[in-house]
Amino acid sequence: MEFVDYYKVLGIEKSATEADIKKAYRKMARKHHPDLNPNDEKAKALFQGINEANEVLSDPEKRKKYDKYGKDWKHSEEFDRQQQQRQQRGSTRQESFEGYGGEDFSSFFESMFGARGGAGQQRNTSYKGQDYASEIRLNMTDILVSQKQTLTVNGKNIRITIPAGVENGQTIKITGHGGEGANGGPKGDLYISFVIENKSNFKRDGTNLLLDVSIDLYKAILGGELEIETLNSKVKLTVPPGIQSGTKVKLKGKGMPVYKKEGEFGDLIITYQVKIPTNLTEKQKELFTEISKL
Amino acid sequence: MEREDFIVIHQFCKHHTIEPGFIHLLVEHSIIEVVEWEETFYFHLDYLEIVEKMIRLHVDFSINMEGLAVIFQLLEKNQDLQEELKITKNRLSLFEP
Numbered sequence: 306m307e308f309v310d311y312y313k314v315l316g317i318e319k320s321a322t323e324a325d326i327k328k329a330y331r332k333m334a335r336k337h338h339p340d341l342n343p344n345d346e347k348a349k350a351l352f353q354g355i356n357e358a359n360e361v362l363s364d365p366e367k368r369k370k371y372d373k374y375g376k377d378w379k380h381s382e383e384f385d386r387q388q389q390q391r392q393q394r395g396s397t398r399q400e401s402f403e404g405y406g407g408e409d410f411s412s413f414f415e416s417m418f419g420a421r422g423g424a425g426q427q428r429n430t431s432y433k434g435q436d437y438a439s440e441i442r443l444n445m446t447d448i449l450v451s452q453k454q455t456l457t458v459n460g461k462n463i464r465i466t467i468p469a470g471v472e473n474g475q476t477i478k479i480t481g482h483g484g485e486g487a488n489g490g491p492k493g494d495l496y497i498s499f500v501i502e503n504k505s506n507f508k509r510d511g512t513n514l515l516l517d518v519s520i521d522l523y524k525a526i527l528g529g530e531l532e533i534e535t536l537n538s539k540v541k542l543t544v545p546p547g548i549q550s551g552t553k554v555k556l557k558g559k560g561m562p563v564y565k566k567e568g569e570f571g572d573l574i575i576t577y578q579v580k581i582p583t584n585l586t587e588k589q590k591e592l593f594t595e596i597s598k599l
Numbered sequence: 600m601e602r603e604d605f606i607v608i609h610q611f612c613k614h615h616t617i618e619p620g621f622i623h624l625l626v627e628h629s630i631i632e633v634v635e636w637e638e639t640f641y642f643h644l645d646y647l648e649i650v651e652k653m654i655r656l657h658v659d660f661s662i663n664m665e666g667l668a669v670i671f672q673l674l675e676k677n678q679d680l681q682e683e684l685k686i687t688k689n690r691l692s693l694f695e696p
Contacts, residue, residue, distance in 0.1 A: 510689075
């Protein structure tokens with residue numbers, strides 16, 4: 306358990322007045338409020354720290370205890386005893402961000418003040434639970450068909466269906482699989498974002514796949530047949546004579562599946578790249594020269 | 600439209616200890632829409648997240664309805680831009696070796 310410098314968290318001096326604390330808190334909270342920074346786990350974590358710092362520093366009694374025993378929290382029980390003798394326990398809080406992950410105090414906080422701070426007036430408002438975020442990494446070949454996967458979120462197994470054709474960077478929401486709601490509010494949601502790794506020769510442009518295919522000069526001039534591999538099969542192509550480098554051919558329905566539209570696929574767009582032979586033999590040079598004079 | 604997908608506004612307000620007027624202001628500012636069945640007002644479950652977000656911002660920062668409407672619009676714009684950024688990044692990767 307690490308000591309948390311609440312003054313540093315709020316960016317204020319130890320001598321800060323109540324007004325300074327309030328001002329610093331509002332400024333920081335505005336910057337890192339989870340509602341203003343959706344899907345930003347870093348902001349959420351920072352916000353919890355800011356909330357916790359305010360919880361302590363805006364309450365004169367807690368602040369006094371923190372200032373006295375902050376770095377030496379293990380001896381803070383002595384402080385509690387003194388306070389009990391003075392029968393001064395209990396106070397009201399002016400404001401807090403309860404209900405937005407506000408229950409998640411650091412172990413340092415809980416050690417000094419108890420799980421909920423041991424005092425405080427709670428807002429009765431009920432809120433939806435905390436939203437969770439998770440990331441799934443898949444290969445492009447994994448998303449050619451819809452597949453079921455089991456995720457473990459906070460110790461619970463959740464079986465989800467990953468729709469075919471999911472995009473790189475796409476986020477899907479699984480309703481009701483987040484944290485418990487506060488004061489009887491509904492559960493939060495689980496947001497899963499996908500990272501689609503592409504180790505193939507294809508490039509993805511939405512539902513279309515792009516592929517550069519090299520053909521030698523002779524096939525480009527004379528035409529011929531060619532076999533290429535798509536993501537999940539092989540296709541025979543007829544190359545017409547006299548094809549130019551950069552010519553595009555569209556193979557309908559051979560691209561990526563269209564997200565949540567079963568049976569629909571994008572196209573595979575092939576770009577021919579004509580390879581000019583290098584290191585010609587003397588004989589080849591002679592023949593090319595002859596052709597060029599025809 | 601299934602009725603179970605809708606939330607009764609007066610029950611929601613009671614549960615969250617807010618004035619029903621707050622919800623009606625959200626409607627006035629085109630943040631959400633409500634429907635009326637047999638003299639009872641409802642909003643769709645899809646609006647729950649945004650209504651709760653607006654309540655939190657209103658309570659936590661003392662933001663008035665005009666401010667909430669602006670935030671709502673900016674958050675929507677931000678979401679659209681994030682989507683555009685995702686598409687742009689994916690397209691940009693086409694030109695990476």
